[in-house]
Amino acid sequence: AGAEVRYGEVNDAILERITYELGIIKDKGFAPYFLVMHDIVQMSSRTCGRGSGAASIVSYCLFITNVDPIAHHLYFERFLSPSRLDPPDIDVDFAWDERDGVFAAVFERFGREHCARVANHNCFRLRGAVRETGRCYGLSDTQISEAEKKLFISGLNELDDPLWQTICRIATKLEELPKEISMHCGGLVITPRPVYCYAPLGLSSDGYPLLAWEKEGTEMASFVKIDLLGNRSLAVIRDTLANLEEEDIHIDQRLWHPTEDEPTIAALAKGDSMGVFYIESPAMRQLQKKTGRGDFEHIVIHSSIIRPAANAFITEYVERLRGKRWEPLHPRLAYILDETYGILCYQEDVSKTAVALAGFSESDADKLRKVIAKKAGGEKLRVYRQQFFDGCSANNVSEETTQKIWEMMQSFDGYSFCKPHSASYAMVSFQSAYLRVHHPAHFMAAVLSNQGGYYRSQAYISEARRMGIHIEGPDLNLSRIAYHARGNTLFIGLMAIANLTMQARVQIVEERKRRGAFSDLKDASSRLNLSREDWVSLVESGCCDSLALHYRRSEQLRILLTNSAREPESDQLELFTRPKQAAVQTRALVQVKRTEDELHREFSALGFLRNSHPLLLWAQYLRGLTRVKASELGRYKGRYVNLIGYQITQKQVMTxxxxxxxxxxxxxxxxxxxxxxxxxxxxxxxxxxxxxxPLVVFGLVQDDQGALVVEVQHLKKVGS
Structure with missing residues (x-):
């Protein structure tokens, strides 16, 4: 039934793949695992099955995963094969704010005695080991902190004090040893008999039965681990669609094919992906600009090739994509690496290459991939290197070619991704990008509400303005707790206001529902029982401006506190009570334009300005400064320029x-x-x-394969 829903007509190729996979699943006894996973994903309306399990058509037809493995040529053997000993491992993402509910539902569905969470083993780091050892020798935290400053500047070996020599010697031995047990964020096991029949259990701080083992130990003990993880972008998509429903805009999920939407593809080809899951980082947006490709298959490639050790290969990839002639390093690699222009891109490319060129078994090839990915190095990697070079030599692959391929394999050192994983996430990326293109205000409101993106709220507010979205609020009568949108207007949520308590946010929204909008400041203050701190936060954010357009915010606060449903303290009355004549005088002098002090307080309350870019706060320093606007950088390629820079994000790397x-x-x-x-x-x-x-940025504008970058020569603070 699942295959018919997914494909409509089940042709011979689909049936053959299903039959092949079911045979392996049955032989290995993993059918219950897939049925359990099917039950779990039904507990939420929006999930993303990912990892190597997304290469399985059985997973796809059970709605555990959402990417067609046949259409996208996903390699099932990276997940399961007759020679692979590892149990299946499918990670499933849920909306971040639904995951706790899913765990509760799983424990209820399968029985509390049959479920347990997986542990994390938190290990000593050197600083922590020094501190703990020092305490054991009776030293105070102050003494340890003072010594630490010297220790980690001069080095552990530059010590004269015999006591500290002993402490450091012991601490060095403690490094990387387990310190304490905590709960893994998503790991879970489900067993046919009660879990305590198989393993000792503890209790987590959240009250869940907890295995003593971490994920590796859990698998070594023959448990099949399930990972249920939180994903903010699934919540972004959910909230965007719900917000659209409020305006009777309905997107039929069964007919929604964002990967085929031309405006979405065009936007991604230009790197217009801020707020879009998985592909919004500066490096990814720059790569999109360099390649000019926004189709699904290239997004899958790009999200996989962006990894720290692959920079040289990324440059080569872009050149080949843009027309540079290339030949595969060896004819046997042509069918493996053709879609990635001859560059090893996915984890399974390492395994496939080892099999094709060096005659590795599927099992050994997978072990090689793991050794490289986990930075195991040492003797294991030397053994596999020798096996690879010997195998290539036996297959008449030249030593020069073998060396080049081995070096490319080493670019998977650290983290990397398999194609099924990247394809699964790229599907979520496309759904996000579609909503950004076609419903920008609603999408950006959901991005801001769910937080946790690559950038601060200020950056998303600025991007929304660049997209032509009107920003409104926060406003006592218009704002909800979260951000929301109507038409092309984005309403800032009460959640954006620093130090405003959740109790106050709820009270404001509930009072509006019960008795309607607030007519003026006195009406608001008489109906809301808020603390002074809450009123200060509301006023400084501009939330009360619409109720008192001609009042300074200090006067707004005086009125609110003197008429508050909560009796102000006597010193508050003394501070804010003024003669009536003074109040009238203030109103007459005030203009709608906010003072510099008010704007600074607004920025402190929100992290951005309601109606302007934060650079307005430094306007006095910017006047008369000769500079190039960022939007005009394309006219200055190869030239030195002065710019104003308000920092959005930075990434430090090591050469x-x-x-x-x-x-x-x-x-x-x-x-x-x-x-x-x-x-x-x-x-x-x-x-x-x-x-x-903000900084004055002086640098050279360079065209890096079609993406602009400024090579900084000098920085200084604005106004210095």
């Missing part, structure tokens, strides 16, 4: 020589732009990047 450098995203009032600080410049200017004070 091969072990030096720190940084990629920094800035914006001004007109656009975002990307910069790079190479080691010498980063060493000199990195202290300036630790605050939100």
């Amino acid at each position: 091969k020589g072990g030096q720190s450098m940084s990629f920094v995203s800035f914006e001004d009032e007109t656009a975002l732009y990307e910069t790079v600080l190479f080691p010498d410049l980063y060493q000199r200017f990195h202290p300036l990047l630790s605050s939100l004070w």
Whole structure:
């Protein structure tokens, strides 16, 4: 039935794949696992099955995963094969705010005695080990902190004090040893008999039965681990669709094919993906601009090839995609790497290459992939390297070619992704991107409400303005707790206001539902029983402006506190009570335009300004400053420019020589732009990047394969 729903007509190729997979699943005794996973995903309306399990057509037809493995050529053997000993491992994402409910439902559905959470083993790091050892020797936290400052500057070996020599010697031995047990964020086991029949159990701080083992130990003990994880972007999609329903805009999920939507593909090809799950980072947006490709298959490639050790291969990939002639490193790799232009991109490419060129078994090839991915190195990697070189030699692969391929394999050192995983996430990316293109205000409201994206709220507010969205509020009569949208207007939620209590947010919304909008400040203050701190937060954010357009915010606060349903303290009355004549005089002098002090307080309350870019706060320093607007950078390729930079995000990386450098995203009032600080410049200017004070950025505008980047030459604070 699932296959018919997914495919309509089940042809021979589909039936053959289903039969093949079911045979392996049956032989290995894993059918109950798939049925359990099917039950679990039914507990939520929106899920994303990912990882290597997304290569399974059985998972797809059971609605555990959402990517067609046949259409996208996903490699099932990366998940299960006759020679693979590992149990199946399907990670399933739920909306981040629904996951706890899913865990509760799982324990209820399968029985509390039959379920247990997996542990995390938190290990000592060197600083923590030094601190704990020092305490054991009777030292106070103050003594330890003072000594730490010297220790980690001069080094552990530069000590004269015999006691500290002993402490450091012991601490070094403690490093990487388990310190305490906590609960894994998503790991779960379900057993046919009560879990205590198989393993000892503890109790987590949340009250869940807890295995003593972490994920590796759980698998070694022959448990089949299930991972149920939280994903904010699933909540973004859910909330966007719900917000649209309020305006009678309905998207039929059965007929929704965002991967085929041309405006969405065009937007992604330009790197217009801020707020879009999985592909909104500066590096990813730059890669999109370089390639000019926004179709599903290329998004899958790009989200996989972006990894720390692959920079040189990314450059080669872009050149090949844009027309550079290339040949596969070996004819046997042509069918494996053709879709990625001859570049190893996915985890399974490592395994497939080892099998094709060096004659590895599927099992050994998978072990090689794991050794590389987990930075195991050492003797294991040397053994596999020798096996790979010997196998390639036996198959008449030249040593030069073998070396090049081995080096490309090493770019998977650390984290990397399999194609099924990237394809699963790319599907969520496309749904997000579609909503951004066609319903921008509703989408950005949901992004801001669910937080946790790559950027701060200020960056998303700026992006919304660049998209032509009207920003409104926060407003005592219009704002909900979360952000929401109507038409092309995005309403800031009460959640955006710093220090406003949840109790106050709920009370405001409930009071409006019960008795309607607030007519003026006195009406609001008489109906709401809020603390002084809550009123201060509301006023400073501008939330009460619409009820008192001609009042300064200090006067708004006086009125609210003197008429509050909660009796103000006597010193508050003394502070805010004024003669009536003074109040009239204040109203006459005030204009709608906010004072500099009010704007600074507004920024402190919200993290952004309601109606302007934060650079307005430094307007006095910007007047008369000769600079290029970020939106005009394309006219200055190859030239040195002065820009104003309001920092959005930065990423520090290490060069091969072990030096720190940084990629920094800035914006001004007109656009975002990307910069790079190479080691010498980063060493000199990195202290300036630790605050939100805007900077004067002097640098060289370069065209990096079609994406602009400013190579920074000098930084200074605006106004310095």
